[in-house]
Amino acid sequence: MKYNHNGEFDTVDVATLLSKLGSTRAEKTVTLFGQKLVNAKREDMAVNIVTMAARGRATTINFANAHCINTMYRDMDYSRALASSDRILPDGSGMAIAARMAGVELGENLNGTDLFPEICRVAEQQGQGIFLLGGGHGIADAAAAWAARTYPELNISGTWHGFFSAADEDHLIERINRSGASILFVGLGVPLQEKWIARNRHRIDVPVILGVGGLFDYYSGRIARAPKAVRAVGCEWVWRLAMEPRRLANRYLLGNAIFLAHAANHALECRGVFDRASIAARRGLDLAVATVALLIFMPMFLLVALAIKLEDGGPIFFRQTRIGERGRNFKMIKFRSMYVDAEQRRAQLLAQSERDDTCFKMKHDPRITRVGRFIRRTSIDELPQLINVLTGEMSLVGPRPALPSEVATYTRSSWRRLGGKPGITCIWQVSGRAEIPFKRQVAMDRMYLRRRGIVTDVILLALTVPAVVSGRGAY
Numbered sequence: 001m002k003y004n005h006n007g008e009f010d011t012v013d014v015a016t017l018l019s020k021l022g023s024t025r026a027e028k029t030v031t032l033f034g035q036k037l038v039n040a041k042r043e044d045m046a047v048n049i050v051t052m053a054a055r056g057r058a059t060t061i062n063f064a065n066a067h068c069i070n071t072m073y074r075d076m077d078y079s080r081a082l083a084s085s086d087r088i089l090p091d092g093s094g095m096a097i098a099a100r101m102a103g104v105e106l107g108e109n110l111n112g113t114d115l116f117p118e119i120c121r122v123a124e125q126q127g128q129g130i131f132l133l134g135g136g137h138g139i140a141d142a143a144a145a146w147a148a149r150t151y152p153e154l155n156i157s158g159t160w161h162g163f164f165s166a167a168d169e170d171h172l173i174e175r176i177n178r179s180g181a182s183i184l185f186v187g188l189g190v191p192l193q194e195k196w197i198a199r200n201r202h203r204i205d206v207p208v209i210l211g212v213g214g215l216f217d218y219y220s221g222r223i224a225r226a227p228k229a230v231r232a233v234g235c236e237w238v239w240r241l242a243m244e245p246r247r248l249a250n251r252y253l254l255g256n257a258i259f260l261a262h263a264a265n266h267a268l269e270c271r272g273v274f275d276r277a278s279i280a281a282r283r284g285l286d287l288a289v290a291t292v293a294l295l296i297f298m299p300m301f302l303l304v305a306l307a308i309k310l311e312d313g314g315p316i317f318f319r320q321t322r323i324g325e326r327g328r329n330f331k332m333i334k335f336r337s338m339y340v341d342a343e344q345r346r347a348q349l350l351a352q353s354e355r356d357d358t359c360f361k362m363k364h365d366p367r368i369t370r371v372g373r374f375i376r377r378t379s380i381d382e383l384p385q386l387i388n389v390l391t392g393e394m395s396l397v398g399p400r401p402a403l404p405s406e407v408a409t410y411t412r413s414s415w416r417r418l419g420g421k422p423g424i425t426c427i428w429q430v431s432g433r434a435e436i437p438f439k440r441q442v443a444m445d446r447m448y449l450r451r452r453g454i455v456t457d458v459i460l461l462a463l464t465v466p467a468v469v470s471g472r473g474a475y
Contacts, residue, residue, distance in 0.1 A: 027039065027040045027044075027045070027048065027087070028040065028107075030099070030104050030105060030106060030107075031104070032064075032090075032095070032098060032099055032102060032104055032106070032266070033064070033069050033072070033098070033262070033266055035064060035072075035082065035083065035088050036088060037064060037088050037089065037090045037095070037106065038087055038088065038089050038090070038107075038110065039105065039106060039107035040107055040108065040110065041107070041108050042108050042109075042110060042114060042115060042118055043118060045089070045110055045115065045118075046115060046118035046119045046121070046122050047122055049061065049115075049119055049122075049183070049208055049210075050119060050122040050123050050126050050128055050183070051126075052207060052208055053123070053128050053182035053183045053207045053208040054126050054128055054182065055207075056182070056207045057207055057208075058086075058201075058207055058208075059086045059087065059207065059208045059209070060084070060085050060086050060087070060197055060198075060201060060209050061085060061086065061087040061088075061089065061208065061209065061210045061211070062081075062082055062085040062087075062088055062089070062194055062197075062210070062211045063088070063089050063090075063091040063110070063111065063112055063211065063212070063213070064082070064088050064089070064090060064091060064095060065090075065091035065092040065094060065095060065111070066092060066094030066095070066255065066256060066259040067190060067251055067255055067259075068082070068091070068190055069094075069095075069098075069259055069262055069263075070255050070258050070259055070262065071190055071191050073262060075191055077191070077195055078190070078191035078194055078195060080198070081191070081194040081195050081197070081198035082194055084198050085194075089110035089111075089112075089115070090106050090107070090109065090110055091109065091110065091111040091112065092109065092111060092234075092236075092237070093109070093234025093235070093236075093237070094237075094256070094259055094263075095109075096109065096234065097260075097263065098259075098262075098263035098266065098267070101263050101264065101266075101267035102263075102266055102267040102270040102271070103267075103270060103271060104270070112210065112212040112213060112215045113215055113218055113225065116185070116212070116215055116219065117147075117150065119183065120147050120150065120151050120154055121151060123151075123154060123155070123182075123183060124151040124152075124153045124154040124155075127155065128155065128182045128183060129155035129156070129157035129179065129180055129181040129182055129183070130147070130154070130155070130156060130157060130181055130182075130183045130184075130185065131157045131158045131159070131160075131176055131179050131181035131183070131184045131185070131206065132144050132156075132158075132159045132160075132185050132187070132216060133159070133160050133162065133172075133176070133184060133185065133186050133187065133188075134160075134161070134162035134185070134186055134187025134188045134189075134193070134212075134216055135161060135162050135187050135214075135216040135217060135220065136161060136162070136163070136222075137161050137163065138161070138220075139161065139216045139217060139220045139222060140159040140160060140161055140162075140187070140216050140220075141159050141220075142216075142219075142220030142221060142222075143159075143215070143216040143218075143219040143220045144156045144159045146219045146220065146221070147219065155181075157179040157180050157181035158175065158176065158179040158181065160172060160175070160176075162187065162188045162189075169200070173200060173203050173204060176204060176205075176206060177204065177205040177206070181206050182206060182207050182208065183206065183207075183208045183209075183210070184204065184206040184208070184209045184210070185210050185212050185215065185216075186209060186210065186211050186212065187211075187212045187213060187214060187215050187216045188211075189213055189214065190211075190213060193211040193212075193213070194211050197209055197211055223240075223243055223244075224243070225239075226238075226239030226240070227239075237252050237256070240252070241253075278452075278453050278454060281454045282395065282397075282452075282453075282454050282457055283392075283395075285396065285454060285457060285458070286389050286390075286395050286396050287389075287390065289396055289461070290386040290389040290390050290396065291390070293383075293386055294386050294387075294390075297383055297386075300380065300383075301383070301384075304335055304371075304375060304380060305335075307371045308335060308336055308369075308371055308372075311369055311370065311371050312339065312340070312369065314336060314339070314340040315336055315340070316335065316336060317333055317334065317335065317336060317384060318333075318334045318335070318336040318337070318338070319331045319332070319333055320332050320334070320403070321403075321404060322401035322402065322403060322404075322422065323401060323402050323403070323404060323406075323407045323418065323422075324393055324394070324401060324418075324421065324422050325418065325419070325420055325421045325422065326418060326419070327407075327418055329404070330388070330393040330394075330401075332385060332388055332393075332394070332401055333384040333385060333387055333388055334381050334382060334384055334385065335375055335380065335381040335383070335384055336369075336372070336381075337368055337369060337371070337372025337373070337375055337376050337381045338365075338367045338368050338369060338372055339367055339368075339369060341367075342367040345366075345367050378468065379468045382424055385424050386424070389424065393421075393422075394421060394422050394423060394424065395420075395421040395422070395423045395424075395457075396423055396424055396425065396457065396461060397423040397424070397425055397426060397448075397452075397456070397457040397460045397461060398420050398421050398422050398423025398426060398448070398452075399417045399418075399420060399422055399423065399426055399445035399448070399449070400422060400423065400426055400429065400441075401422035402417065402418075402422075413442060413443075413446060414442050416442075416445075416446050416449065417442055417445045417446070417449075419449050420448075420449045420452065425460060425461065425464040425467075426444070426445060426448060426460070427444040427445070427447065427448050427460065428440065428441045428444045428445070429464065429467065430460060430463040430464050430466075430467040431444070431467075
């Protein structure tokens, strides 16, 4: 909005601005480094910020640049303060580089230094007051003077330097609240300003608060901004380093290298490289262990096969349809531990199940043969599933494969058990097996699927040995 030569509002600009205000919506966001960053144009962002202030909508806005991300990784209090923001704006070429590495569309650079004059312009048009807090003595005053010269109708509600004690805090907040400002710029530097805002937000009546770092230094004239050509190629940090080499050398030289390492790690995670590597490592472990185990246990296989055959003359193996990863059916192989008519007799015994309706289990199931009772107690009946592991239908570790009749009863979170390849052993198998209620089994399987990895699998395989030896819950 601009004034024409007669001192009246230009109606074309008024219409444009009102159109923008009427269509103000929640900004589009993208996720980078675990934070939701606003994807918007600078001009639109300025309009949204001032509109939220005019409407009295309590909003905390902070910025994320390379230095912020480095600080976030080493300072949990700052990380929590940043995460509590209502809006996080991407700041600097480093964030653009990280976004490209991660395959994320970030939008415009919304750094505070470029955004400040845009906010002042729209605040002047809407009659919203601003308060500047931070910087050395006289710095906020000088920045406010620049804003007043540039935007003569802008309401500067107050200023205060950043060197105040804890004892002065109550008086300062009271002064801010009495100022009538609707936008508060806090320039105390990262991470102090974000922590200060998070700690005092509930006491501050100003609708919109922004943590703006060293912004006042530029507009006070204390530090010259980089030429537009330098900013255009994303090298403003080089200019700043040249202006204050002693203070900023560690932040930019070492800090940028650390940030790029974080960005590379995050990019690999976003692109699924770690997941694919973990899957490959787990598959390699499956193949190696299953092959060695089959060779070691081959003599036992022959003895068990002979015992099963001699007892009732029936088949050695029992193949049963189970539900695998993402609901795919497969034939799971076990040593037969029940009489050949066990499935037909199951319906007659359902009422005697010692588990809930989802899983059928009996400690003294009459369908189990004498040999079957021994191989079940020692978990030998499960060993042929090593063949399923070799064929890729199962893994050594994972949720136990469910029967189709069990899956038919699944509700809500139970379906998440099918989000990974089924396994021979799992968390609840080493924690009590059949003694654990089904709902608890589901919770354990879901927890495993969230945290699975080769280290977790190795630990669970190691815990399987004493679980098998104890025989707890095996029936």
